Amino acid sequence: MASLSSSLLSFPCLSSLKTTVKPMAILSTSPKTYELKNGQNRLFHKLPTGLKMEVIEQRKDKDKRRRSEKETPPLVFVHGSYHAAWCWAEHWLPFFSSSGFDSYAISLLAQGESDEPLGTVAGTLQTHASDIADFIETNLSSSPPVLIGHSFGGLIVQYYLANIVNKQSLGTTNAFPELSGAVMVCSVPPSGNSGLGLRYLLTKPVAAFKVTLSLAAKRFQTSIPLCRETFFSSAMDDPLVQRYQGLMKESSRKPLFDLKKLNASLPVPKPMENPTRILVLGAKDDFIVDSEGLKETGRFYDVEPVCIEGVAHDMMLDCSWEKGAEVLLHWLCDF
Template identity: 35%
Template sequence: MPERPKTYCARPQLEVIDRGRVSESHPVPLLFVHGAWHAAWCWDEHFLGFFADRGYHAVAVSLRGHGRSMTSKPLRSCSLDDYVEDLSVFAADLPRRPVVIGHSMGGLVVLKYLESQQAPAGVLLAPTYPLAYLGTGLRWVRRHPWHFARIAATGKSLPFVNTAELARERFFSPHTPESRVRDYAARLQEESGRIGFDAVFSFPRPKRVRTSLLVLGACDDGSVTRRAVQATARAYGVEAEFFADMGHDMMLEPGWATVAERVHTWLGARGL
């Protein structure tokens, strides 16, 4: 059995959940990056144990201001560059360059990281992409036009995602048990007010990314549109793969194991 997860700090005081260790079959660590309103805990529910059981060293980091990670400035002003710095700092502390795996906003963090850093491989789950992010935002505006007015007035977005009803609409499929939706909704936290602006105007440079990518999407995603996921994949020269009966939080949905197995198979084919 893999060792129990442990939480510790690496500069600059980031929360990390660490499972398993590298093996002869899987000599490269996996570094997981969460999306908006989440933290490292979302990977520890299923994915970290899944990969640790199969001989990987699986590590999830909470970006600054998330989970137990510290931040030297208000969360509302944390930028995409700040989050990329967090990923870069922790990845540099690992014994070997990790495979980087990002969900949603974390996928954008991974892509920006890969513009200046090499990695053995990258995996994006339900990723956001700057230009396609506009379509995702417009979907939210059409459903809840008053949300954006309230967010602009208060600078707070958590109240508009952390009820069971809103969390299911945005993050979970109709197949997810209500008890799980309520539990996960209660664990969501406030997100940077600046990050939405950065997500649209970050000007990605796909030609700078030389890392092989796997892009996975969810057919019942209430947050990121199918077109947005496809646009991300096309920009980086790959085809997106989609999972039926799956909501945005692919690592927490009842069908999470099929997603994890696909990542495992893809990495194995690359000797990772």
């Protein structure tokens, strides 16, 4: 059972001038560079380890910046397994930058064009969250951002939330920077994938087999129908599925986590008391995170989750991507 539950969710969901000691690492880039859209820039943030992390930014246009009646928080997007910063750059970065938000999408280490650390996996919840915290501390410290995570990226956001410390009240400088808000999109729940795996095995054995085949055996990389069923709506055209299939295949040079060690460390701790606003978003046609997983995340944070009709697990890439974007924008307008 452990192997099944571990395999079911092996998926997704500015350079600093610091002086650092360079570690031994594999410094490599993806063999295929994602072509940026108008208004987007590819930056490389230098981490304390010396490794560089890809960031795709798209700032709100200058006219909106001058006309803005109130300052909007920057948005920082975190992908899940088999994805990278490009998955946000397709639709959501242009949408939110045109809506008045400076937007940044991060590629975690060994994903996209970020550097690759030594070892068999890209990192842990702690290292990934610390890398994001370093980016925010270095570049966005004057304006607390909204942190948005998809799939396993949502679990990283949950870990980040659990480690925010109010620096003024505790007099510490060794803390994750505060956030204006946090959003979990089709996120792995706080307890991890074990509960999901058990439910699939008992109630949807065919689906459990397909998810394992698609993700653990990486058959989504070669089968368009299986890729579509795993990540997208049934209405997604073959050429578009094939395009994203190719990008996903090249996105991840190492798994984000050691899943056995990850599951042993869960559930994530409850956040300390802080004013961070939280939104939990799910997709009605999600083939990976079921409705009970969505409800678990909502209960954990005492918020009512929003389940969006007509979209699948890759909400930000799906053929109806604007549905999720508009719900998030409406939530952001209350800031």
